[in-house]
Amino acid sequence: MSINHCSHTLGVALLLLSALFLSNDAIAQDSTRYQIQTRDGNTYYGHIVQKEIEYILFQTDNIGQITIKFDDINVIRRMGKEVSTERYRESNASYRAPEVYLFRSSGFGVKKGEAYYRNAWLILNELNIGVTDHFSLGLGMMPFVEGSLPVWITPKLTLPLLKDKVNFGIGSLNGVALGESQSSFGLVYGDLSVGGPSTHISLGAGKAYDEGELNPELLITFSGAVKISKNITLISENYTLQDFYLYSLICHQNFSAVNIQYGLLMFDTDFGNLTLPWIGLVVPIKTRF
Numbered sequence: 001m002s003i004n005h006c007s008h009t010l011g012v013a014l015l016l017l018s019a020l021f022l023s024n025d026a027i028a029q030d031s032t033r034y035q036i037q038t039r040d041g042n043t044y045y046g047h048i049v050q051k052e053i054e055y056i057l058f059q060t061d062n063i064g065q066i067t068i069k070f071d072d073i074n075v076i077r078r079m080g081k082e083v084s085t086e087r088y089r090e091s092n093a094s095y096r097a098p099e100v101y102l103f104r105s106s107g108f109g110v111k112k113g114e115a116y117y118r119n120a121w122l123i124l125n126e127l128n129i130g131v132t133d134h135f136s137l138g139l140g141m142m143p144f145v146e147g148s149l150p151v152w153i154t155p156k157l158t159l160p161l162l163k164d165k166v167n168f169g170i171g172s173l174n175g176v177a178l179g180e181s182q183s184s185f186g187l188v189y190g191d192l193s194v195g196g197p198s199t200h201i202s203l204g205a206g207k208a209y210d211e212g213e214l215n216p217e218l219l220i221t222f223s224g225a226v227k228i229s230k231n232i233t234l235i236s237e238n239y240t241l242q243d244f245y246l247y248s249l250i251c252h253q254n255f256s257a258v259n260i261q262y263g264l265l266m267f268d269t270d271f272g273n274l275t276l277p278w279i280g281l282v283v284p285i286k287t288r289f
Helices: 003-027 085-092
Strands: 033-038 045-053 055-060 065-069 071-078 081-083 114-120 124-130 135-141 149-162 168-178 184-197 198-208 219-229 232-241 244-255 258-269 272-286
Touching: 045 065, 184 219, 244 272
Parallel strands: none
Antiparallel strands: 033 045, 033 071, 045 055, 055 065, 071 081, 114 124, 114 272, 124 135, 135 149, 149 168, 168 184, 184 198, 198 219, 219 232, 232 244, 244 258, 258 272
């Protein structure tokens, strides 16, 4: 991989991720004013900047931005009208960014009690299950490709270095192409995610392998997610490996029971450049694990 080509790849990936964060900065601020009373007797006035499952980021009128957990809130009032804290918490469940990107889970992983079925292009199928809050397992397959049936398993361990701010993940994809000439393939990787579950950026590295032999070239990944509205998240997942480069810019839209993904994949290889549409769906599933 040449230095110039690597620099170009890094520039494109960072440009895509920067676009995500700039779009979030432009519209994230909620102009509606709120009054929040907490259990310790404090009252705050201002705007909601970011909404998560367990907390909100609140821009106060006089002391700047603060993080307030829902468990610490007595009352939320909007324009003089009281809003039930529990109902408000439930209504914001969809603000959580998806735990899956395109080909792998995000830096925050899939939590215990959750699972996701994914399908892309009607041929790529995968089920991701949260075994614990820090360990998930994926099972995937594709229809027959040139007489073989690719199947794979994707375990992943996530470690919160700083809760909801910095996460480290390590995982692998371990596959086999079943058929007359059976072959194995896979990937081992690690990544570091900075930000919260809804808005973050990830940098990772790994090694691909084929028939048990590691590829000498290093796989580098740049990924990120930005929540831009209640039901829409922008996702970018990008890879570089030797002379192969993959960039993406995807919209993940929540339709309650089914989430739709659509956008573009851009390939840069020795054989030329190729842009393909991405269309897929993600179905959240509650489990009893």
